[in-house]
Amino acid sequence: MLALIAATAILGAASFACGMLPLSLTLSKSYMNRLTLVGTGLLLGTALGVIIPEGIEVLVEASPHSEIPSTRIALSLLIGFAFMLLVEQYSSHSGHYHHGYELPRAENSHARADAGSSAIVDFDAELDELESEQGISQDERTTRKVQARRSVDGDSPSSPGNLSQAIPLTLGLIIHSIADGVALGVSFASEGGAATGLSIIVFLAIIIHKLPTSLALMTSLLATSLPRSDCKKHLVAFSISTPLSTIATYTSIVFFGGEGNMTWTGTALLLSGGSFLYVATSVSQDGGPHGDDVSKPLRLSFIVFGMFIPFGLSSLFGHGHN
Template sequence: MDGGWSITLISVAMFVGCFLLGFIPLLFRLSERSLHFISILGAGFLCGTALAITIPEGVGLMQESWTHQNASLSVVNETSRAPSPQMWIGVTLTFGFIFMFVVDQLASYFSMCGKTNPNSDAITATLGLVIHAAADGFALGAVVATGQVTVQVIVFLAVILHKAPAAFGLVAFLMHAGLEKKFIQGHLLAFSAAAPIVAIATYFILHATCSSFQKQLSATGIGMLFSGGTFLFVATVHVLPDIISSNGRVRADHPSGQRQPQSHLGWKESVTLVLGVGLPVLLALGLHDD
């Protein structure tokens, strides 16, 4: 299938799926424990996707670009050699990680500044999640540019699994803040549309700005590595600590009726996390591109 059609269909599916998933808290009441396990599974899937898919794939594309560049240079000058891509690999991963750190800190800062105004809190929460979703869209757009179906499927699943609890949490927060249903739907619409719009824009920008095959490989590799850095931050610094810190609240059914703080996950949560991390690896082994 043509890449343009692929990114369009994937983006539409992502938008519809995220919007419908976000409606679930408005229609049904999910238990805190169910949402807790969905969040753990999503965090694990993000980690596994970054470690087993996006980072190795990005490194491979950078190495392939380097090989093509050296082959081109050797035709002109046999002693010419392009600089190694190793430095750029580390820089891009780190930049993706730092970018999400800055976004997270800014969202927290503005949330503190507007904590006396429920509407400000709602806008800040939505804005933070929209920026997170935009980073997911960038990852998906870069992935589709590779033309590899396996990687597209795995990253799409990672994004959806990550966005599902985020959509649940956003709607639940807005309901708790007392926003009317029509305003909640507007916030959910913005969150759902962010990743698809950025995914489509990323794909077409990569194709429009990369005049040669070597440049396309390099740009796509950088996009994959940047996405790997953002995935690692979201999963390991943002989501997992929140899950562990909230583990005591989930265990509020203790006989004493008091919350029991936990500094670690229980065995069920740990198995769920390991399952989430391992699924991308199994999918990568089971799905092969021709």
């Protein structure tokens, strides 16, 4: 349980700290593009190469003298995937939202910046297409980005228009973060709350994915001309969503007695694997950020490299059931 608390605390603190960087630092477009691409590969590799195989293994071990429960495996994956699809569609009105972000740069410790001191950073963090589908014109989005640079000098009163754009952006990422937390909570429950192979791999994949996503969220919130104080509130909500859903998932499994039930644990792993797979595929559908400094072969190389990291870590740490 201590390992679970430590992992969730690190996730929350790292997400918030990384999201605050656009207010005070100049960030490298090239570096963040590459980190996002590796994170995309990590999500795919963790879903396909770790969580789902682990869930299948647990179910097979739970019924050694019967046929492989292929029906349970298939339904668990489909339900987990479909649930995330439906929740996201009906809550954010957009199944996928991919685009680039303009990152405000600070010239000093007080986060002052002018209209020319910004760096364009492409994140595959699911936000720009959402703005477009909500009827926001390109001119309006450009105007809001200029206003966001000016707002770095100080807060301005929030308006219903600001909130109407900021809330869906934050909500969409919170939904994905909850799916991350469910996967992490189930991985800890399958190992009795200990930080061993599966939970460590899932934790690493999630945190590497969340860091650039936090940056993208803060940048997009600034682009809505939302006051910095309100931007921080949205960032806090995003940062705590994964830790809270992790703890809630773990305690629910323990409370209902699923921690020692291998059939229940295997089903939960596959349900979370299906939802995690949805997050991974929705994030990677365009192949990651498309910055001019990252060619298509290089983008694919980073994604494929990230995909095999979870498998390598799984081989290194082994399985909690062996």
